[in-house]
Amino acid sequence: MTPAPLYAPRRLDVTTAERALPTWEAWFPRPLVDLSRLTRFDPFGLLLLVLLGQRCREAGGRLRVLLPESARTRDRLVGSGLFRYLEGAYWTDKPLPDGITAEPGFTTARVREEGDVRPIVDGIGERLEARFPFGEKANRLLVGAVIELLQNIPHHAALPGTEGDPFGLACLEEDRDYLHLAIVDKGIGLAASLGLNPRFRGITAGQALEATLVGGASRFDLPGRGGALRRIREAVVASAGRFYVRSAGGAFLQEDVDWSVGEVVSFPGVQISIRLPRTLFERGTEADDG
């Protein structure tokens, strides 16, 4: 098989990460990640790169990164915590800049167990309250989604009784036009989790995405379980947001009222991107101004 040609994105986001992934996966566990032309990146692209790096590390390899030519982007990338999460399992074509402080636009955190959820949720909630004191309802929507999605990592991303680390991460970015939340893990994925329920045994990645996000399916047949991802999707739709979930070889995109399921390059775990318009959070301010 001929490896996919090198892809050097200017932006690393939901769309371009899907284009880059075939190249990265083809060279696993020593992929060459060409970020030389990079000028922007979002939480989804960033966290996908962290997961890829972790997988390489666990497989005895490492990420080989061509750092951005742009000093500002390079500093931002370092400040985002990417290399900290890779814990030395990387090579870069230039030395990493020293003395870079945390990137203020990004809040990144790792979830190892359910007890980690509360401090992350409170941190995000307090930051949203401080930044958007009039966006109570939108803050509530985003923080509620963070609670449900983060607790899914310890509950669903690993097979019961196993000790595999799904490496759950969350990142919130405050952009000029929107707020972007990414929550990812490299665990067993939706189809494997749902497949633990005999009703869903043998389900494909695409079917699992549709069953969970549209049908509200759960791996548990207990009353009151399930429906959280569907509720979040519906709330994002009602807020004119964008919702993207990829798991293994399937991807689900909800934009406006339309949703679609497609095939993507297989990658373990579940990776979620939620983008909400910034105006939702600033509505109170706008009303006061008006």
Next chain:
Amino acid sequence: MKTRTILLAQFGTRVGTRSEGRAAQRKVWSELSSLPAEGILAADLAGVEVLSGSFADEAVVEPVARLVAGELPGRYLIARAPQEDLLEDLAAKLSLRKIALLAVVDGKACLPLGRLPPYLDESLRWIVAHGEATSGDLAQALGVSPRAAATRIAQLGALRLVHIVARPRSVGGVEHHARSLVSVD
């Protein structure tokens, strides 16, 4: 009827995970168990900024399901919230379990959350608005037969959405009064 309040904010301002909800459930159930007969426990969301579906399911919906299943007869659970949108995930979980709960929003509006057939919803709203009703009152107000009204009252009682009191009739036998669990302006 005596109402006791449990503040859910004691478990956090942004609640929470399913495990945190289970811890809250133990406290809620303990409070419900210690209520006197005809007692009401109000799960108050004052001070809570976010109520997740998972937390709500464990802390509130599971106790409601146990009451509806027949545990702790004569005890009731309601919700109080400063804003309606705080209750959205709680309502979704109630619907998932096909049960309902009365909620008082901002001390004024009272609404049934969860899944309630329209005929029970209109009956409950009438009882709440009037404080109390017999099957005769309900039959007259809603234009249904007395037997249908009595059935509605019995169903609302079984769902722990009204308290039913049996009173002797002057002409013999007993008459069932449905009493509202909440009083709102």
